[in-house]
Amino acid sequence: MSELLGPALVQREVDDSSLEELHADAASCRRCDLYSGATQIVFGEGPKTAEVVFVGEQPGDKEDLAGRPFVGPAGKLLDRCLEEAGIERNHCYLTNAVKHFKFEPRGKRRIHAKPNKGEIKVCAWWLAAELRLVRPKLVVALGATAAYSLLGSHVKVTRDRGSVLRPPIGPPVFITIHPSSLLRIFDQPTGGRAVARFVDEMRRVRAFLER
Template sequence: VPARALAAMAAQEPDSLAALNAVIRASEPLVPGATQAVLGEGPIGAGIAFVGEQPGDQEDLQGRPFVGPAGQLLSRALREAGIDRDRAYLTNAVKHFKFEARGKRRIHQKPTAGEVAHYRWWLERELAFVAPRLVVALGATALLALTGRQVPITRARGPATFEGKPYAGLVTVHPSYLLRLPDTARPEAYAAFVADLRQAAALVAEPALGAAG
């Protein structure tokens, strides 16, 4: 029962990111089929943390976040925006891959609001241990995980305040959105995405960032 499992996890009160990750690794996926939990990656104290939706097929197989096609696009955009991926923290709102099998292919399925809520406990503690100054929500699922509210990205895009959180926020699209666009629309949308990331880099460079939480 997910609620009981969640209560058991909360009772453990891990006192470090490593201890939290041990709990995640030992936990059953909320939906069956995932190979492994995919943990966040990056240094404690990273200036910027990026939160995506959930691991994809390649992430599930490799056990690392943002290594598939969307992750490769994110890496390229980060370089263009002047952000060192190795110095940022990357994670997902949901830690296990949810998919539908079609032949030999595993087709990504969007997590439900209930599944996102199940993983919020982990995400909140994870970000508390990392203590970034700015958290970038990549897409609507990440925004739901960070705020508990479903808001269209078109309305929320840009700098954001995540109520009660000690870090500043910025909302943008998930890189997988760009991959789904027609070729004619992709260059403009990609340029807007890079502009958002440049804004994130500029925000985290401001001395007063996150002072008012």
């Protein structure tokens, strides 16, 4: 695992806890300043027995208001792609590298702002605890922030996309893009091919789990 997540996986003892207890502990998290602007923490969601954990960047506006991960436009597209690939969302654990919504206010709108390395680092403590409890067969890194949190700065999504990387600590990690990037090109001529490629990657995730 990365220099962020590896030590947390080693040091954080959560085997006797439940995901519900961990979520309750995280609700009062003040490890960075992002809590001050967010509505609430958005923790992971899914069964403790999940064989696959999907890790995104951070909650968006819809997730911040609902308190649930991947319920906004990108989450709905992810649901569609998972269904097409034959993966049931309710069998997966979905979470983010950063648990609070980071944004820039523009009038009445809240515009996504990328979390910095310090924010990712302090939140890796929670992600490591989730992985120790779920113990998945595979982790899917959705985008650069998730890949950095899980594996460190040497991983590049453009270069490593579609690869299964095996860190010395923790489960193997499948590298791909975040579905939000598909939304930005969805109506362009290349949008259909981009979605099809992502669905094909999700089929490869399913094949890995079925081994």
